[in-house]
Amino acid sequence: MASTPRRSSLVAILAALLAAVLLPLSTLSAHGADTPLRTLASADGRQIGVAVADNRLTGSTAYSSLVSGQFNSVTAENAMKWDAVEPSQGNLNWAAADRLVAFARANGQVVRGHTLAWHSQVPGWITNGGFGAAQLRTLLQQHIATEAGRYAGKVYAWDVVNEAFNDNGTRRSSIWQDNLGDGWIADSLTWAHQADPAAKLYINDYSIEGVNAKSTALYDLVKSLKQQGVPIDGIGFQAHLVLGQVPSDLKANLQRFADLGVDVAITELDVRMQTPSNATTLASQAEDYRKVITACRAVARCVGVTVWGLDDADSWVPGVFSGYGAATLYDENLQAKPAWAAVAAAFGGSTASPSPSGSGSGSPSSSASPSPSAPPSSSPSSSPLPGGCTVAYRIANQWTGGFTADVTVTNKGTSAIGPWQVGWQFGAGQQVTQGWSAVFTQSGSAVTAANPSWATSLAPGASYGFGFNGSWGTSNPVPASFTLNGTVCTTA
Structure with missing residues (x-):
């Protein structure tokens, strides 16, 4: 989903190593070394999220402890996709999605719903069903109404439309585009809003992190949707990145979308490298993670960052990009990598890694009440405000x-x-x-x-x-x- 990796210069590697790993003690914040990422992000008014695999959530206490202890937002990696919730027509299976929602509630987390309308992971009974355009439109509307309606009030935001553009800015050929035409995106957003008026509605895509033909086509679509009054609240930037290739104009690109009056979010962040990794490549990866968090924090309407997969054992990357991997914040043994420390530092915390348990002494309990954070640099005045x-x-x-x-x-x-x-x-x-x-x-x-x-x-x-x-x-x-x-x- 991203371009071919290029070599980093020795100077860049050394700079990354110094920036991500060897920061002087004077730069450390008052937060303890074990302060969870969720505490740091919440203190900044933002989300730090993770895509969750249902089999790991139910099968590994160590995995579920990291998910609950480190993140204030969760996304279902597969459990909310259409083929998972309706594998055969009328056979609805909400078990895995319900488990994630219940887990999030128990741990004071918000849920990002992923995804309602996509060209991939559409059930075979639809793709092979021989349905006409009118039937497909009805099926899509019913699916969105059913799923978004089921989780109304429980899902903070939905990736309503996923990956609708080609890299050259044209519309992707899909069962929806080819049969329903350009209007399927506006219709999907409208149907989602009808099902849950309070949910934030996103269009989500990859390779749009920098200013290019694809991101500009999406920018033009958002502008048009806003002008038409179509409910669109945010844009998700997947950010499946290659080592050393964080776009230099990421911040500017996030800002231009925000200037249209929508929220922006990094929704599927990972940074892949050639494997096996080593200290140098891990330090460079840490710098890339830092750059992404820093760019988000520099844009007022960037609501947060979600990493795609908790650990390298669970990452999609090796199965798609041969010879590449090590893309997440934790290794195969659920040990934090330098990238974890870089994310913590970018949110204003310590560069030290968390305790092996992943939650640390500062980890929220299951009740997850909000953590007090440092007050503003000067106290707000209590004198009367002229004008009120x-x-x-x-x-x-x-x-x-x-x-x-x-x-x-x-x-x-x-x-x-x-x-x-x-x-x-x-x-x-x-x-x-x-x-x-x-x-x-x-x-x-x-x-x-x-x-x-x-x-x-x-x-x-x-x-x-x-x-x-x-x-x-x-x-x-x-x-x-x-x-x-x-x-x-x-x-x-």
Whole structure:
């Protein structure tokens, strides 16, 4: 899915080694060496996710401990694809997908659904069924409605459409494109929105990390969809990369999509190399991982990074690219590689590897309450804000024992506010279990959501949105009031 690997110069290799492995102690943060990646990413208001294999999740305690301890987001590697959930027409099998959703809930993680409409892993009963265009359209609509509807309120985001373009920017020939025409993408997004209005809806593709014909074709499509009012919330950049080939314009490319008004995410990150690996190639790989995390953190609407597969034993790479592998954060024995340390450092943590158990002393428990993080560099002012503020609090989804809430704060004054934090009191014992786009802390019923490092200022008239998953018991009332830097806001 990416171009042929090229040699790195000796200078580049040495620089990577120094950057990823030999950083001086003075650069280490206050986070401990065992601080989980999920704690570091959550403190930055972002996700660090992993694609999960169902057989490993159920068959290996060491594997499941790493998934729960290190990541705040999970994606089903195969369990939510159409051939897995409906292997024969009308024979629905949700067992593996349900297990992942339940696992995520138990561990305070969000779920990225993957994938609703794709040219691959379409069940044979469809590809060999001799269906006409009208029948195929109905089948696709029913599938999206059934799966997205089943997990409404439980899946944070869906890769609704996967890999719809060729490398030259033309539409990929597929059962959907060839029979339904260009409109199948807009239709799929619309059907997904109807099934779960609160889920974030993505188009996901590979080899779009840099500015090229393929990414530009997708950019033009997103612009057109937005103009038509089609529900599109994000673009997933798979980032199946070759060692030493992180595009130099990755950040700029993420930003140009974000400027269209959509979120961006690195959804399937791995960095493959010729095997066997050695200290030099592993150090170069660590630098590549650092570059990707750094690029995401530099773009306000980059919500996070998901690595595709937990460890090298579970990676898809060797089966597709002969002679290549060692692409993930952990080796075949579930030991962290230098890339793990580079990801931790890129999120502001230590460069030391985690303890062998993978979770470390700072690992969240299964209840996974949000970890307090370092406050903004200067404390928000508690003096009254000229012009005031408004806060809109919306429960986007609710299920037995849990809910998702969206919060939007608006600066109604004529001066910028920063750093900032929004505060409220829960009235019925609710708890924040996982948040995004803000730094959450909770003490008893009191909750604060502080600005992340990439959104320290709220301009006059500007609004900022963030959200969280929470738990509730007997009831889930909306908080009675909200404050911005201590000033009581109008409730919108």
